[in-house]
Amino acid sequence: MDLKKFRRSAARRKGKLEAFLKKLDDIIPEDLPVLVKEADAAMWQEVHCMECANCCKTMTPTFRKADILRIAAHLNMTPKAFADKWLYKEEDTGDWVNKVQPCQFLIDNKCSIYEVRPKDCAEFPHHNKKPFDAYNDTFSNNLDKCPATFILVSKLMQKVERDYEW
Numbered sequence: 001m002d003l004k005k006f007r008r009s010a011a012r013r014k015g016k017l018e019a020f021l022k023k024l025d026d027i028i029p030e031d032l033p034v035l036v037k038e039a040d041a042a043m044w045q046e047v048h049c050m051e052c053a054n055c056c057k058t059m060t061p062t063f064r065k066a067d068i069l070r071i072a073a074h075l076n077m078t079p080k081a082f083a084d085k086w087l088y089k090e091e092d093t094g095d096w097v098n099k100v101q102p103c104q105f106l107i108d109n110k111c112s113i114y115e116v117r118p119k120d121c122a123e124f125p126h127h128n129k130k131p132f133d134a135y136n137d138t139f140s141n142n143l144d145k146c147p148a149t150f151i152l153v154s155k156l157m158q159k160v161e162r163d164y165e166w
Helices: 003-026 032-043 054-058 065-074 079-086 119-123 132-142 147-163
Strands: 087-089 096-098
Touching: 003 132, 003 147, 032 132, 032 147, 065 079, 065 119, 079 087, 132 147
Parallel strands: none
Antiparallel strands: 087 096
């Protein structure tokens, strides 16, 4: 994955893709779930997360209490020691997030705690959330961070604009 090329493409096309997602909030094709499934399957033929890991390099997951307990136990730490060492609580949201980026658990583009990773990581890039259009803000925020989301939304936009009255 050429992340420099991705960042240039994302910067150039983000506005147009965001506008598409915004419009998708109001005009939803009846067969959107089918379109998303097809675009998602095609996208995964192009994107390999283990070659990218840009999410781990540029974003932080939200750590739920269950995540903290599970990961701390895996690391033979107390939840408090784990949180003190690696996390901070955001003032505006109250969410527990990483103190550092890239993620402290990213080693050679691989998650060193993959088996016990936070739920937020396990669900990323959230393409399987239902209904898809309820997460347009999430996808919009991830367009310049996640090549998978960028390509999925690009493919979806291309299909909808080509085959539907829009």
